[in-house]
Amino acid sequence: MMIIMRADATQEQISQVVARVEAVGLRAHLSRGQERTLIGAIGDDRTIDKGHFAVLPGVDRVVPILRPYKLASREFSPENTVFPLDGVSIGGNEIVLIAGPCSVESRAQLMEIAHAVREAGAHALRGGAYKPRTSPYAFQGLGEEGLELLAEAREETGLPIVTEVMAPEMVPLVAKYADVLQIGARNMQNFALLHAAGESQRPVLLKRGMSATIEELLMAAEYILSHGNRRVILCERGIRTFENATRNTTDINAIPVVKSLSHLPVILDPSHSTGKWEYVLPIARAAIAAGADGLIVEVHPHPEEALSDGGQSLKPERFVEMVEQVRRIAQAIGRDVAPSPHRERLASPLGAGRRDEQ
C-alpha cells in the first residue's frame, strides 16, 4: 500500500507511520514530493487492515497497490480455467448455454421446458427449487421436491442441472442433486455460504451481487477458491443503478474487465440483467460479442402463468431464435456454440427477425 501524508504532516508523524509499517512486517520506502510525502509499504499486505494506517496522525489517505485477490487473478494463473460440464467444456473457445425456468413449478412444466431447451441446443438446465423472494408471501420454491424433479429431468434429457443453494447447511443436500451449485446475487457476500460452497466438490456458478464491484465479485470467488474448490463460473447479471427503464443495468464492460483480471469463465444472464424478454436477445448477442463464455437464460412456455419472473422469460421458440443468433455472433468472432451432446435432432427452422409479441 501507499500511505499519502497530509501536506502539513510533521517529521515526527512521518516517523511514526514508518515505525508502524515496519511493526507489521512490511518495509517502508519514503518519497518526498514538493507538497506531500508518500510512504510505500512494501511486502504482501493483503491481510493487513489499511484502516490502521489511515487513522495515524498526519495521514491523508491510504492507496492499496496490490489487488486483494490472488487465486482468482490472471496474474497468479495466466491461462484460462477450463473445466468440463457433462460433455461440454466451459471457459474454452466454445460457448455454453444454460437455460430453464426461474422456478421448478411442477413435473409437467419442468419436463416440457427441459426437452425444449435441449432441442434448441442448451447444454445445461437451470431451475430453482429454493427461491430467494423479496416478499415472504411469494412462492418460495418446491424445496427438496423441486430437487427431485430436477434430477428426474436430468435422467430424461441428459442435461446437467444448475440450481441455487441459499444456506450453508443446505449445500450437502443440494449438491446431492445438482451438477452445479448456483449462488445468487443476494448471497454473493454470504460468506458462510461461500465457505461451504468452497468445501463442496461441485462447480459453483457465482452471480455478481447487484451492487458488488468487479473486485468484490473476484473476492467472493477467492473465498470459494481458497477453500479448495477451483471450479467457479462468474456470472454478470446486471447491477443496480438509477436507470429504471430496465430491471437492472447490464454491465457489459464487466465481461472484458473480468476476462482481463481473472482466468475464470464468465457468463451473462440477460434475463435478470434486463428484466424484460424483449431485450434478452439483443443483450445475449452483445454478451457473446463482448467475449462472454456462455449465457444463462430463463425460458418458460407460458410466461403469463410462471410463478416467478414471467416478464423476463423467453418462450421456447424465442429461445431457439436466440441460440441461432448467438451462434452467428460467436462465429463472427472465431468461436462457436458448443455442440450439444444431448440433443437428438436439429432445432426447427428459425423465425424471421424480431416480432413484437413472443
Next chain:
Amino acid sequence: MMIIMRADATQEQISQVVARVEAVGLRAHLSRGQERTLIGAIGDDRTIDKGHFAVLPGVDRVVPILRPYKLASREFSPENTVFPLDGVSIGGNEIVLIAGPCSVESRAQLMEIAHAVREAGAHALRGGAYKPRTSPYAFQGLGEEGLELLAEAREETGLPIVTEVMAPEMVPLVAKYADVLQIGARNMQNFALLHAAGESQRPVLLKRGMSATIEELLMAAEYILSHGNRRVILCERGIRTFENATRNTTDINAIPVVKSLSHLPVILDPSHSTGKWEYVLPIARAAIAAGADGLIVEVHPHPEEALSDGGQSLKPERFVEMVEQVRRIAQAIGRDVAPSPHRERLASPLGAGRRDEQ
C-alpha cells in the same frame, strides 16, 4: 395493481387482460383515456407475480398500487412500536445508544471498551464475534470464544449485547449469548437467515443492504415479522453510490421516510455510513436531528491497532463528546438520550469542539 395498455392495444388484448385479472381472483376496472386504456386490478395482489400481466400481448407496463409489506407498515400499525432493551425503551421518545468495537479481539480490549462506553452513557454493547469480511484472508472473528467474552462483558457492566449472526443454523447459538441479533447489510436479503431470526425470541437489529431500497428494507423486516418476531430495529448504515469521498453515502432521508412508512424503531450507524471517524460526530448529530431513535457506533481505544474498521472507530474520549452533542440535539427537538441504567458515575467533562486528531 394498475395495468397500462399500449396505445395500439386491441380490444381483444384488453379483454384477455381482464379475463386474466379475474382468473387470479381480482376484480378488473377499466378506464379508457384518450391515448391509453388502464385496467385496475382490485383486491389484495401482494402475492401475485406482476410479471404475469407484463407479458400479456398489448400490455405496456404494470404499476403496483399497494405497498408490498403489511406488518411493517404504519398503515397496518399506526402507533410506534416501542420495546424494552434491558432497562431502556427503544422506539419511544428517548434516544438509545449502542457502542462498542467492530470485532471482539480479546478480553482486555472488550472490557476496556465496555466500561468506557458504559461510563459515557451507552445503553448496549456491540461487538462482532463472527465477522463478514470481504477478504477470506482477513480476521474472521473469534467465533464462540467471542460470544463468551461478550457474555462476560455483560456480566461485568450490565450492558445488553448486540452481535451479528451470519447463518441460519447459527441463530440458536448466538441467541444463547446475545440480547439482540444483528443481521448485517450483506445479509439483508439472506432470506433463510431472516426466516430463522423471525423464529427466534430475540429482538433483531436489521441493517439496510448497501443497495437496498427502503421498500426492500421494509420487506426484509416483513420476513422477520411474518415469522412471529415483532421486535425489529431498522438500521440505516449508508448506501452505495458513485461518491467515493466517503465509504458509503448516509441516506439521511431514510430516517423520516422510514418513520413515515413504518412503526418500527429506526437507528443510524454513522461509523459505516461515513467510514471515517472525523465524520461520525456531525452525522450522529444529523441522525438525531432528522428523527432517528438511536445510534450504533464503533468505539475502540486504539483504532490504529483494531483488527477491523480502525479508520472509522471513535476513541472513547470522542465518544463521550458525541454523547454530549447528541444529547443537546435531542433536547433541541424535545427528546433526550435515555438515562443509562448501568452507569455508576457521570462522564468526564467534555473536550472543547472539533480537534484535528482524535
Next chain:
Amino acid sequence: MMIIMRADATQEQISQVVARVEAVGLRAHLSRGQERTLIGAIGDDRTIDKGHFAVLPGVDRVVPILRPYKLASREFSPENTVFPLDGVSIGGNEIVLIAGPCSVESRAQLMEIAHAVREAGAHALRGGAYKPRTSPYAFQGLGEEGLELLAEAREETGLPIVTEVMAPEMVPLVAKYADVLQIGARNMQNFALLHAAGESQRPVLLKRGMSATIEELLMAAEYILSHGNRRVILCERGIRTFENATRNTTDINAIPVVKSLSHLPVILDPSHSTGKWEYVLPIARAAIAAGADGLIVEVHPHPEEALSDGGQSLKPERFVEMVEQVRRIAQAIGRDVAPSPHRERLASPLGAGRRDEQ
C-alpha cells in the same frame, strides 16, 4: 396520470382531488379498491405539474401514465428516422462510424488521423475544438482555430465533421464549420443550448448525460425536435455507477430500449463508456450486436502524447481491426458497415486477435 389516494383518505379529500383534476381541463375517473381509491386523470397532461396533485390532502402519490415526450417517441412516429450524412445514411440498415481525436491539437495531428480513419473506413471525423474539461487548468481546445483545421481536414479527406458546441451563442459559429453539432454529456440538460441547437439547420449528435435516465435523454431530444430540428442522433456514452474498474458503465440495455421507445438513430461511444482502450473493441462489437446504428470512437496515433483522453484512444491500426470486427458482427445480424464514399483504397490487412499492448 393516476392519483393514488391514501388508505385513510376521506370522501371530501377525494372530491377535492376530482375537482382539481377537472379544473385543469382533465376528466376524472374513479376506481375504488378494497384498500385504496385511485383517480385517473384523463387527457393530455404532459404540460401539467404533477406536484400540484401530490400535495393535495389525502393523496399518497401520483403515477404518470403517458410518456412525457411525443416527437421523439416511436408511438408518434413508428418508422425509423433515417437521414443522410454526406454520402451515407444514418438510422437505416447500415452502420455508420465516426472517428477521430478527442481534441484537435495541431494540423499535423488532425490530418494524420483524418487520413488514417478514412482509410480504415470511417464515415465522419470527430474532433473537439472547444473542450469541456473538469479542470480549469487543463487544455481547453484550440477554439476557432480548431474549427478551421477541421474544415481543412474535410477539404482534404471529404469526411464530414462532428464537433462539440458548448454554449448557445456559439451555435452559429460552430455550425458554420461543422456538419454535425455535438452536444456533450455534461450539457445534455443545458436547455438553452438544446433550444439553440433545435433552431440550427445542422444534425445534432446528442450524448446522454452521465446520470440521465433514458427518459431524460429522450426529453432532451424532444427539446431539439420541438424547436424544429428533426435530425437528432442519440448517443449512449456510459453512465455513472458505483463500479470504478471502468471510467463509466456502458448501459448496453439502452440500445434496444431506445430503439423500442424512439425512432431516432442511436449510436454508442465505447471510448468514453469504458475509458480504457483495451475495452473499446469488445464493447464496440457488443454495441453493434445489440442493435446500435453506429459508433463514435476516439483515435490517436500517439495516445501517450494526446492532450486529452489518451488512455481511451485507439491507435489507427487498432481502429482498422475494430472496423473489421464490427463489420463481421454487423453481417452476422443481417446489417453491414456502410461503404465509405471517401475511401480511395482498401484498408491494410488486419492484425490477428487481441494483443496486450496497442
Next chain:
Amino acid sequence: MMIIMRADATQEQISQVVARVEAVGLRAHLSRGQERTLIGAIGDDRTIDKGHFAVLPGVDRVVPILRPYKLASREFSPENTVFPLDGVSIGGNEIVLIAGPCSVESRAQLMEIAHAVREAGAHALRGGAYKPRTSPYAFQGLGEEGLELLAEAREETGLPIVTEVMAPEMVPLVAKYADVLQIGARNMQNFALLHAAGESQRPVLLKRGMSATIEELLMAAEYILSHGNRRVILCERGIRTFENATRNTTDINAIPVVKSLSHLPVILDPSHSTGKWEYVLPIARAAIAAGADGLIVEVHPHPEEALSDGGQSLKPERFVEMVEQVRRIAQAIGRDVAPSPHRERLASPLGAGRRDEQ
C-alpha cells in the same frame, strides 16, 4: 501522481515511463516492491493528462496524489471564507436562510411570499425567472419580467435576491438584477457558464450536479475562483441514486466533507434533496446539525397551484416552524440563525410539532 507498473513490466518499460515523467518536467522516484514497481512523479502535475502514462506499455494504473483543485482547497486557504450578503455574513458562525418560490409566477405571488419569508426570518429571497425544465412543454419562467419582479420585491422587502442564470451570455443581464447568481445542478459542469460567472462581480451560489462527486463540485468552484470571483457558496441539493422513495438522496456526508476539504461556505437545499415537503423540516434540521452554513428552501403559499415544484414547497406557516426548529438546532451546537436585518416584527407563535398535512 503514482504510476503502478504491472507485475510483469520489464526494466525497459520502467525506464520508458521514467523518461516520460522527466519529459513533462516532473521528477521520477522509483520504489520496487516484491510484486510491483511504483514510479512516483514528483512536482505539480495538476495540468498534466494522467492518461498519457496509463497507456504506456507495462503500466497497470495511475493514482493521482495531489487534489486537482487549489484555490478551493482548505490546504491553500485554511480560514473559512466569510462574506457579507446585504446585512448578514455567510460562512461564519451564523446560519443564513434563503427562501422563496421555485418560479416567479406573478407580482402578487412573489410579494406575498417575499413578505412571508422575511417575517419568518429569511435573509434572502430566491425565485427563478429562467427555469431549467426537463420538458420543453413545461413553464419556462417569466424571463426578464421575472427579474424585474424580483428587483421590485427587493425594493419592498429589503431582501437580497438569489436567482438562476442558465447561459453565459445571460450573466450580465441577470447580474443587473440579482444579488447572487445561482448556477443550477444541471449546469454545474457548464464550463462556459462557470467561466462567465467567474468574471462577474456577483457572489455565486453553485449547486452540486446530481451525479457530481464532491471533488467535481470543488473543481467547478475552482473554475469560478480561477476567473477572479472569490465569493462562491456551495450547495448540496441531493444526488441521484437507486433509491426512489425520495426525489434525490440528500448526501448529508457532503456537509462535513466539504467543510474539511474547502474553506467555502456550504448550504443545503432540503426541498430538492428530498422532493417532498414532508421531509423538508427533518432534513433542514439535519443539515444544520451536520454543520451547514445555511439553507435554501422553496416556499409557496399555495403549493397545489405552483407552476413548478409544488410537491416540495413549504407553506409559509411551515417555514416559520422550520426557522424555529433550525434555530434550536443551531443553538445546540453553539451557532445561531443570523438575525434578520430586514424583519420589522417577530414571527408568529409556532405550531406544535409535526402535522400530517401542511
